[in-house]
Amino acid sequence: MCVHLRALCVWVPAPIPFSLAAAPDARARAAPTRPMRILFALTYYRPHVSGLTVLAQSLAESLAARGHEVTVLASRHDEGLPREETLEGVRVVRVPVGYRLGKGLFMPGHARAARELLPPQEAVVVSLPASPSESLVLPILARLGGRAPLVVVYNCDLKLPPGLVGRALGAANFACNAAAGALAARVVTLTQDYADDSRYLRLFAGKSEVIVPAVLIDAPAAEDVAEFRRRHAPRGERLIGVAARVAAEKGIEHLLEALPRVRAELGETKILFTGEPGGAVGERDYWGRLRPSLDAAGASCVFVGRLERRELPRFYAACDLTALPSTNSTEAFGLAQLESMLSGTPVVASDLPGVRVPVRETGMGRVVPPGDPAALAAALVEVIRNRASYVRPRGEVECRFSFARMADEYESLFEKLTRGRRD
Numbered sequence: 001m002c003v004h005l006r007a008l009c010v011w012v013p014a015p016i017p018f019s020l021a022a023a024p025d026a027r028a029r030a031a032p033t034r035p036m037r038i039l040f041a042l043t044y045y046r047p048h049v050s051g052l053t054v055l056a057q058s059l060a061e062s063l064a065a066r067g068h069e070v071t072v073l074a075s076r077h078d079e080g081l082p083r084e085e086t087l088e089g090v091r092v093v094r095v096p097v098g099y100r101l102g103k104g105l106f107m108p109g110h111a112r113a114a115r116e117l118l119p120p121q122e123a124v125v126v127s128l129p130a131s132p133s134e135s136l137v138l139p140i141l142a143r144l145g146g147r148a149p150l151v152v153v154y155n156c157d158l159k160l161p162p163g164l165v166g167r168a169l170g171a172a173n174f175a176c177n178a179a180a181g182a183l184a185a186r187v188v189t190l191t192q193d194y195a196d197d198s199r200y201l202r203l204f205a206g207k208s209e210v211i212v213p214a215v216l217i218d219a220p221a222a223e224d225v226a227e228f229r230r231r232h233a234p235r236g237e238r239l240i241g242v243a244a245r246v247a248a249e250k251g252i253e254h255l256l257e258a259l260p261r262v263r264a265e266l267g268e269t270k271i272l273f274t275g276e277p278g279g280a281v282g283e284r285d286y287w288g289r290l291r292p293s294l295d296a297a298g299a300s301c302v303f304v305g306r307l308e309r310r311e312l313p314r315f316y317a318a319c320d321l322t323a324l325p326s327t328n329s330t331e332a333f334g335l336a337q338l339e340s341m342l343s344g345t346p347v348v349a350s351d352l353p354g355v356r357v358p359v360r361e362t363g364m365g366r367v368v369p370p371g372d373p374a375a376l377a378a379a380l381v382e383v384i385r386n387r388a389s390y391v392r393p394r395g396e397v398e399c400r401f402s403f404a405r406m407a408d409e410y411e412s413l414f415e416k417l418t419r420g421r422r423d
Contacts, residue, residue, distance in 0.1 A: 034415075035067045035068050035069060036068050036069070036122045036123060036414055036415075036418060037068070037069045037071075037120050037121050037122045037123075038060075038063060038068055038069070038070050038071070038121065038122065038123045038124075038125065038414065039070075039071050039072075039073060039117055039118065039121040039123070039124045039125065039148070040056055040059075040060050040070065040071070040072045040073070040125045040127070041072075041073045041074070041114070041124065041125070041126045041127070041130070041134045041138050042056050042072070042073075042074055042126070042127040042130060042134060043074065043075050043077075043105055043130045043131050043134060044074060044075060044077055045057065045072055045074035045075075045092060045094075046087065046092075047078075047081075048077060048078075049245070049275075049306075050245060051155065051332075051333065051334065051335045051336075052127055052155045052156075054215070054335055055127075055153075055155070055213050055335060056072070056125075056127050056153075057090075058215065058216060058403070059406075059407065059410060060072055060090045061087075061088040061089065061090055062216075062403070062407045063407065063410070063411065064088065064089035064090045065088075065089060066407070066411065068411075069091075070089070070090045070091070071090070071091045071092075071093060071117060071121075072090055072091070072092045072093065073093050073095070073110075073113060073114060073117055073134075073138075074092065074093070074094055074095070075094060075095055075097055075105045075107055075131075076094035076095060076096050076097060077094075077097060077105060079096075081094055082094070083096075093113060093117065095107040095109050095110045095113050095133075096109060101169075104131050104169075105131050106131060106132075106133070107131070107133050110133035110134070110137065110138070111133065111137050111138075111141065114133075114137065114138045114141050115141060118141055118142060118145050118148065119145065119147075121142075121147075121148040122147070122148055122414075122418050123148055123149055123151065123414040123417065123418060124138070124139075124142045124148045124149070124150050124151065125150075125151045125152075125153060126138060126139060126150065126151070126152050126153070126180055126184075127153045127155060128152055128153065128154050128155060128177050128180060129155065129156065129157075129158040129173060129177060132172075132176050135173075135176040135177050135179070135180045136176040136179050136180060139152075139179065139180040139183040139184065140179075140183065142183070143183045148418075149185040149186075149414075149417040149418060150180075150183055150184045150185055151184060151185060151186050151187075151188060151413065151414070151417070152180050152181055152184040152186070152187045152188065153188045154177070154181070154187055154188065154189055154190075154198075154200060154201060155190065155332055156194075156329060156330050156331065156332035156354075157198055157199070157200060157329040157330065157332070158170065158173055158174075158330060159249060159328045159329060159330045160173075161248075174200065177200060178200065178203060181200070181203060181204045182204075184204075184207070185207070185417050186207055186208070186209050186413060186417065187201065187204040187207055187208045187209070188208070188209050188210075188211050188410075188413075189201050189208055189209070189210055189211075190210070190211070190212060190213050190332055190333045190354060191210060191212060191332075191333065191353075191354045191357050192210050193353050193354050193356070193357050194329075194332045194333070194353045194354030194357075195208060195210065196353070197329070197353035197354075198329070198353075209413065211406060211409045211410060211413070212357075212401065212406065213333055213335060213338075213401070213406060214338065214401040214402055214403040214405070214406045215335050215338045215339055215342070215401075215403065216403050217309070217312060217313055217338075217339045217342050217343065218310065218313050219313060219342070219343070219394060220313035220314050220316070220317035220343050220344065221313070221314070224313070224314040225313075225314050225317045225318050227314075228314045228315065228318040229318045232270065232272060232302065232304070232318065233270070233318075235268060236268075237267075237268040237269060237270050238262075238266050238267070238268065238269040238270070238320050238384055239269075239270055239272055239318060239319040239320050240255075240262075240269065240270070240271045240272070240319060240320065240321060240322070240323055240380065241271075241272050241274075241315060241316060241318075241319035241321070241322040241323070241340070241345070242255065242271060242272065242273045242274070242322065242323055242324075243274045243312070243315070243316070243322060243336040243339065243340070244273075244274075244324065244334075244336060245275070245283070246273070246275070246277075246278070246283060246286065246287055246290065247283045247286065247330075248283060248286040248327075249326055249327055249328050249330035249331050250324075250325070250326055250327075250331070251325035251326050251327040251350065251370065251371065252290060252325070253289070253290060253293060254325045254327070254370075254371055254372070254373045254376055255271065255323055255325050255373075255376065256271075256290070256293040256294065256297060256301070257293070257373035258325075258373040258374070258376040258377035258380065259271060259297060259300060259301075259377075261373070261374070261377035261378075261381075262377050262380050262381055262384075263300070265377075265381045266381060266384060266385070269300065270299075270300050270301070270302055271297070271300065271301045271302070271323075272302050272304055272315070272319065273301065273302070273303045273304065274303075274304060274305075274306070274307050274312075274315065275303060275304075275305070275306055276303055276305060276306060277294075277303045312339060312343075313343050316339055316340045316342075316343035316344075316345045317343040317344055317345060319340075319345050320345075320383075320384045320387060321340075321345060321346050321347060321348060321365070321380065321383050321384060321387070322336065322337070322340040322345055322346075322347050322348075323347070323348050323349075323376075323380065324336065324337060324347060324348070324349040324350065324355065325348075325349075325350055325368075325370070325376055326349070326350045326352060326355055326370065327350065327352075327370045327371050328352075328370075329352070329353070331350070331352060331354075331355050332353075332354040332355070333354045333355060333357065333358075334349060334355050334358070337349060337355075337358040337359070337365075338358055338397070338401050341358065341362055341364045341365075341392070341397045342394055342397050342398065344391060344394065345391075346364045346365040346383050346387060346390035346391060347359055347364060347365035348365055348366050348367075348368060348376065348379045348380055348383055349365065349366075349367055349368075350367065350368060350369070350370040351367040351368060351369055351370065352370055355367075358401070361400050361401070362392050362396070362397055362400060363390070363392065364390055364391065364392050364397070365383060365390055366379040366382065366383055366390075367379075
């Protein structure tokens with residue numbers, strides 16, 4: 001049974017009445033293990049923000065804090081980024097991008113960089129979906145090396161645009177991912193709910209392992225929340241937060257369609273988006289489709305700019321609720337839901353495999369059919385009007401989605417796989 005030592009997160013018009021940093025031992029382990037050398041490979045790493053990168057970054061940094069030697073191999077997706085640096089104890093090696101195809105990045109030097117980094121590693125973690133370099137070439141090199149077991153973390157099924165090109169790219173991506181899964185010692189999935197629905201994960205049911213994700217986020221400070229609301233809701237407007245990339249799978253068009261119905265029921269209501277206006281990488285067409293609706297909404301839709309980790313708690317806590325109206329299996333969980341809940345703010349999310357898990361586990365919100373603006377509007381109104389009944393103590397959310405437990409499970413998995421391979 002979880003014992004809740006923190007105060008209850010009870011909604012008041014603006015602030016959450018306490019400030020408490022994330023537990024100082026959230027990254028620690030009671031019994032330190034033998035330090036290991038671990039390589040993470042993924043296409044995008046910080047400062048890029050997505051659920052996949054946030055999860056990989058959090059895990060890499062937590063393992064480094066536990067005394068492991070952690071390296072990340074990623075793309076140099078922004079030419080202004082250094083080729084190599086150390087961030088929070090993690091060595092980050094970035095490979096220049098040769099050319100781009102939408103979100104896909106092709107790095108001619110990736111295989112060479114992988115060959116240089118692999119020999120001393122004791123575990124290799126590949127986050128999928130990814131470009132062929134990470135999903136095919138690196139797993140082959142790791143398997144040929146024979147020393148470091150390969151762990152695939154399968155974040156989501158990739159849904160590409162319809163049409164001949166989209167189908168061809170989708171088939172190629174699936175084949176590369178499947179090859180990585182076949183070469184892996186373990187395939188990690190985020191939830192059993194998603195695994196039961198995923199064609200890819202069903203292929204590897206015999207060697208899959210569920211490790212539920214979690215996040216670290218500070219509790220909000222009352223004065224920061226009050227200041228944020230004074231700035232964005234000076235007349236007491238309702239605030240709906242969206243902490244997500246402007247990407248096609250996020251279903252933002254349905255939220256924009258629901259907004260007039262919410263305003264008709266509740267009065268002045270704003271949607272606050274994290275980040276800057278404009279589509280995410282590879283989402284220019286989607287942004288163009290959204291622009292007329294965003295323009296029509298006018299001042300009711302606000303982009304608050306890119307927020308640093310320390311700024312996120314005030315954003316979430318200042319909102320009446322947050323929304324995740326995703327539409328397809330490219331969304332497999334939604335870490336922003338946990339960040340919102342840990343900040344004392346309920347969520348309305350789509351009833352999709354994996355995505356519905358945080359709300360179902362905590363009761364901290366509602367799930368709605370994807371792509372249904374009327375149902376979305378009704379749920380938004382219901383949760384805002386009855387907000388207090390949807391709020392749960394921060395400690396209760398942390399018990400259900402424990403960051404320390406997640407890190408323990410990954411660490412134990414690496415220990416188990418490397419046992420017997422040690423010199």
